Amino acid sequence: MRQQPGEQTGVGTRAVWSGEHDGWEGSTQVPIARSVAFGYDDVDEWLAVGRGQARGHIYSRNTNPTVAALENKVRALEDAAAATGFASGMAAISNTFFALLAPGTRVVSIKDSYGGTNKLFTEFLPRFGIDVALCDTTDHEALEAALAQGCDLLYLETPTNPTLKLVDIARLSAAGHAAGAVVVVDNTFATPVNQQPLALGADLVVHSATKFLGGHADALGGVACGRADLVRRIYHFREITGAALDPGAAYLLLRGLKTLHLRIAHQNDSALRIARWLSAHPAVTGVHYPGLEDHPQHDLAQRQMCGFGGVLSFSVRGELDGLRTCLPRLRLAHRAANLGAVETIAGPPATTSHVECTAEERAAMGIPEGLIRYSVGIEDTDDLIADLAGALDSLEP
Ligand SMILES: *Cc1c(COP(=O)(O)O)cnc(C)c1O
Numbered sequence: 001m002r003q004q005p006g007e008q009t010g011v012g013t014r015a016v017w018s019g020e021h022d023g024w025e026g027s028t029q030v031p032i033a034r035s036v037a038f039g040y041d042d043v044d045e046w047l048a049v050g051r052g053q054a055r056g057h058i059y060s061r062n063t064n065p066t067v068a069a070l071e072n073k074v075r076a077l078e079d080a081a082a083a084t085g086f087a088s089g090m091a092a093i094s095n096t097f098f099a100l101l102a103p104g105t106r107v108v109s110i111k112d113s114y115g116g117t118n119k120l121f122t123e124f125l126p127r128f129g130i131d132v133a134l135c136d137t138t139d140h141e142a143l144e145a146a147l148a149q150g151c152d153l154l155y156l157e158t159p160t161n162p163t164l165k166l167v168d169i170a171r172l173s174a175a176g177h178a179a180g181a182v183v184v185v186d187n188t189f190a191t192p193v194n195q196q197p198l199a200l201g202a203d204l205v206v207h208s209a210t211k212f213l214g215g216h217a218d219a220l221g222g223v224a225c226g227r228a229d230l231v232r233r234i235y236h237f238r239e240i241t242g243a244a245l246d247p248g249a250a251y252l253l254l255r256g257l258k259t260l261h262l263r264i265a266h267q268n269d270s271a272l273r274i275a276r277w278l279s280a281h282p283a284v285t286g287v288h289y290p291g292l293e294d295h296p297q298h299d300l301a302q303r304q305m306c307g308f309g310g311v312l313s314f315s316v317r318g319e320l321d322g323l324r325t326c327l328p329r330l331r332l333a334h335r336a337a338n339l340g341a342v343e344t345i346a347g348p349p350a351t352t353s354h355v356e357c358t359a360e361e362r363a364a365m366g367i368p369e370g371l372i373r374y375s376v377g378i379e380d381t382d383d384l385i386a387d388l389a390g391a392l393d394s395l396e397p
Contacts, residue, residue, distance in 0.1 A: 012261035019072030066247035083225035089208025091243035092222030099237035103129030105152040110137040112160035115354040157186040162373040164288040173201030193264040211340030219252035267310030283395040319370030329391035339375035
């Protein structure tokens with residue numbers, strides 16, 4: 001194993017070096033181990049690997065060298081004791097639930113979780129006799145009251161998608177632990193560069209690595225990391241149910257991760273400038289971004305985050321009609337259901353984050369149909385502002 005950077009190194013050094021291991025014939029990059037199984041001539045060595053007493057791999061649904069490098073890099077970035085990879089973010093989230101919950105247990109969470117996660121809460125977990133209490137996202141008293149009634153798993157997401165609400169990880173982790181709950185945080189939006197949920201008290205972090213971690217919109221993946229005893233249970237569920245990460249995808253995610261800190265630093269700066277610019281535009285009726293001084297939870301954002309992230313959302317004059325007019329005029333944006341990439345991506349929640357929900361469900365979550373989610377890429381900020389100006393000026397009276 002190549003020398004690993006120490007725990008005291010900065011996030012950028014860990015993004016580059018952590019998890020990297022020696023490949024074949026001096027290869028400086030982690031190779032794609034596109035092998036289903038791993039062969040052993042020495043039966044005792046094979047048995048030792050099978051029993052977990054020696055380093056090595058048996059079968060790629062369980063573990064794989066390329067996937068292990070990705071798991072170790074994310075583990076180091078989140079400063080977690082253990083990590084396990086998945087085929088997608090939703091696989092990481094659903095496997096975490098099904099590994100840790102059983103009939104009769106209770107989950108407390110927020111109304112504004114990612115659309116797919118919300119479906120697990122409303123459609124799938126209740127089917128298995130799991131009680132789910134969803135509270136208003138920013139109502140911390142309501143969350144604490146729900147926790148006090150008993151809780152096995154507290155699930156948080158912050159900032160939320162697509163209205164950029166925040167929850168106080170330290171405060172709710174303490175309340176969750178007082179109730180005896182395992183505390184899980186979806187850190188997809190913030191990434192470990194902007195927010196460290198485990199240091200704030202959470203037990204587990206889950207990621208859609210598809211988004212900022214990979215950063216290039218060319219590979220699906222997910223990771224769950226945190227307390228070793230919990231990750232072991234989640235890994236065991238995944239090795240049996242089979243939502244394994246493909247080694248080719250793991251390679252792309254590893255490559256993307258090496259520039260995570262550079263991308264996020266630029267996206268933080270760019271998103272803040274764009275949010276301020278949008279706030280002053282006459283055709284914009286509202287901007288959601290935790291870095292804005294008038295964001296209702298700006299103080300919490302400053303306490304809890306090291307940067308405010310690359311995603312913002314805004315509503316335009318004319319609501320859905322306004323969106324129909326200006327969205328197609330953006331030249332420097334993919335109109336697609338994704339975020340966290342090097343290219344800017346824009347779209348309405350009805351076809352992106354909350355495509356799984358009905359219009360009524362979105363309305364109940366307080367997500368206007370005319371909202372535009374804008375994931376800032378790594379383009380020059382001035383060019384993005386000029387592009388937005390061109391699109392928004394079409395809305396002026
Ligand atoms: C995209 C996303 C997910 C789901 O991830 P997939 O990789 O698409 O399965 C979960 N949580 C958040 C916050 C997301 O943005």
